[in-house]
Amino acid sequence: xxxxxxxxxxxxxxxxxxxxxxxxxxxxxxxxxxxxxxxxxxxxxxxxxxxxxxxxxxxxxxxxxxxxxxxxxxxxxxxxxxxxxxxxxxxxxxxxxxxxxxxxxxxxxxxxxxxxxxxxxxxxxxxxxxxxxxxxxxxxxxxxxxxxxxxxxxxxxxxxxxxxxxxxxxxxxxxxxxxxxxxxxxxxxxxxxxxxxxxxxxxxxxxxxxxxxxxxxxxxxxxxxxxxxxxxxxxxxxxxxxxxxxxxxxxxxxxxxxxxxxxxxxxxxxxxxxxxxxxxxxxxxxxxxxxxxxxxxxxxxx
Amino acid sequence: xxxxxxxxxxxxxxxxxxxxxxxxxxxxxxxxxxxxxxxxxxxxxxxxxxxxxxxxxxxxxxxxxxxxxxxxxxxxxxxxxxxxxxxxxxxxxxxxxxxxxxxxxxxxxxxxxxxxxxxxxxxxxxxxxxxxxxxxxxxxxxxxxxxxxxxxxxxxxxxxxxxxxxxxxxxxxxxxxxxxxxxxxxxxxxxxxxxxxxxxxxxxxxxxxxxxxxxxxxxxxxxxxxxxxxxxxxxxxxxxxxxxxxxxxxxxxxxxxxxxxxxxxxxxxxxxxxxxxxxxxxxxxxxxxxxxxxxxxxxxxxxxxxxxxxxxxxxxxxxxxxxxxxxxxxxxxxxxxxxxxxxxxx
Numbered sequence: 001x002x003x004x005x006x007x008x009x010x011x012x013x014x015x016x017x018x019x020x021x022x023x024x025x026x027x028x029x030x031x032x033x034x035x036x037x038x039x040x041x042x043x044x045x046x047x048x049x050x051x052x053x054x055x056x057x058x059x060x061x062x063x064x065x066x067x068x069x070x071x072x073x074x075x076x077x078x079x080x081x082x083x084x085x086x087x088x089x090x091x092x093x094x095x096x097x098x099x100x101x102x103x104x105x106x107x108x109x110x111x112x113x114x115x116x117x118x119x120x121x122x123x124x125x126x127x128x129x130x131x132x133x134x135x136x137x138x139x140x141x142x143x144x145x146x147x148x149x150x151x152x153x154x155x156x157x158x159x160x161x162x163x164x165x166x167x168x169x170x171x172x173x174x175x176x177x178x179x180x181x182x183x184x185x186x187x188x189x190x191x192x193x194x195x196x197x198x199x200x201x202x203x204x205x206x207x208x209x210x211x212x213x214x215x216x217x218x219x220x221x222x223x224x225x226x227x228x229x230x231x232x233x234x235x236x237x238x239x240x241x242x243x244x245x246x247x248x249x250x251x252x253x254x255x256x257x258x259x260x261x262x263x264x265x266x267x268x269x270x271x272x273x274x275x276x277x278x279x280x281x282x283x284x285x286x287x288x289x290x291x292x293x294x295x296x297x298x299x300x301x302x
Numbered sequence: 303x304x305x306x307x308x309x310x311x312x313x314x315x316x317x318x319x320x321x322x323x324x325x326x327x328x329x330x331x332x333x334x335x336x337x338x339x340x341x342x343x344x345x346x347x348x349x350x351x352x353x354x355x356x357x358x359x360x361x362x363x364x365x366x367x368x369x370x371x372x373x374x375x376x377x378x379x380x381x382x383x384x385x386x387x388x389x390x391x392x393x394x395x396x397x398x399x400x401x402x403x404x405x406x407x408x409x410x411x412x413x414x415x416x417x418x419x420x421x422x423x424x425x426x427x428x429x430x431x432x433x434x435x436x437x438x439x440x441x442x443x444x445x446x447x448x449x450x451x452x453x454x455x456x457x458x459x460x461x462x463x464x465x466x467x468x469x470x471x472x473x474x475x476x477x478x479x480x481x482x483x484x485x486x487x488x489x490x491x492x493x494x495x496x497x498x499x500x501x502x503x504x505x506x507x508x509x510x511x512x513x514x515x516x517x518x519x520x521x522x523x524x525x526x527x528x529x530x531x532x533x534x535x536x537x538x539x540x541x542x543x544x545x546x547x548x549x550x551x552x553x554x555x556x557x558x559x560x561x562x563x564x565x566x567x568x569x570x571x572x573x574x575x576x577x578x579x580x581x582x583x584x585x586x587x588x589x590x591x592x593x594x595x596x597x598x599x600x601x602x603x604x605x606x607x608x609x610x611x612x613x614x615x616x617x618x619x620x621x622x623x624x625x626x627x628x629x630x631x632x633x634x635x636x637x638x639x640x641x642x643x644x645x646x647x648x
Binding site: 101 | 359360424431435439447555559606610616617
């Protein structure tokens, strides 16, 4: 069974779906923190990079997979909380632009720490490489990681949606991202909501890092940096304010990259980032609030 | 306010640039390279300042204009005989045309301005975060296209055989030109109008100022200066596209923010301060002597220090070292009676 359309085959489609899933996880991680803090976290990719280095060490020390994944989660969570306390909290009252520049600085520092510590070539995280092996599904050879990543992403997003709609913390987070001040007046604790968002965002970063490390096992200081840029574009494309539009935006970018990258010959796909960036500019001009948002909310002033 | 009292606002940054140039003749030729780099960064950061400082809108796009300027000046000044070897994929027009140093810089400024104008026509409607992300997209497109398009430049390779005409003097004069242009612009009514929109969008609109047009003018001017700076840059170093992307964007933005993005003095002070720190730690990768101590650090330390300094300044003093103020001489206090009189007459 094949999809007889251009060069599109089931494996390409599955890979694109998986990439979309990974991007969607990153997008919702960035979107959650933006919702409560109005902070676009450019250092998100560096958080993932730290987690991936943890996986690489787990591989080097010969830890069992579940332990090195746990180690990865621990490192990412610790780093997110640290980042929140050292940089984001003191800057909470500043403009989004100032905070964006601050996360730029954090990203730059983390990237160069990795460069100093592990050099240009970095380390290899190979222990999850078994997931690269294909599964035969009705004659189509689909890599295990494509299925695992898609399923994990879907599972995480469903859990997150339940958390946001069915729990007290979720309700408070949604309230805070709509109107932080009013939420505080009504008794929502700012630090708890922000802490919750940062931890959730860290969990998502670690999950995405595990998945991405299977696709790209060579971990260097710029690992996940291009992906972060694309996801940021995707999040803006979808609409930064709400988790679901942000997720859809991230998924769209990842899916488009995976699909077009698989279909187009390399002399065309090398310009793929340009087309995606251009699409983002067009969307920003036509729908400044994002593609997947309803109604004409107020345009942000300066 | 008379013009004479305003003069220190221009003289302070200009003298700082001049002093840096003069100081560079007192140090070894090895260290002189760092001074040269600092002078070039002054041009880039002032270009950044002209838009970001005056409009208060964040833009990541300026380095793409630097890149376009560098490509223009670089491709056009490589001798024709060399072009066929180093850049065989070049389009026919670029392959057969060659210009001199000054002409290449003027063209770089022109192309930078034209590109900025084209981008600005569409993007200057946006503000805040949307503007930041959109200009980032422009930077991404420029990087992507320059990396792969062999018909307009060397692609991923570094430029080779560009005449190295940028010495201390050319870099210093370029820095001074940028400072003077930025100063003159912010003193004209267009500059003041833009600053008015920065301070209070609604009030500026109420007195008939078009935010869109004021921003577009500043963006174009910033593009011209950035293109010019790119031309200066490529005449100093065999640049490659990787030099003109995220790292340079971050470093120049850090300089502007640390110095104080609200003032021209801040742009220059921030560049000198941060590039001083950066140069010190870069030099320290090959051991420097500090009061008899031999200091040696691993490469990458300079970037870490720079990032930490930037984060700390943002937290402790968000308006930068200068606090966004221009330089002014301490004034003689007028007696209260004079002030009363002045109030009556106005």
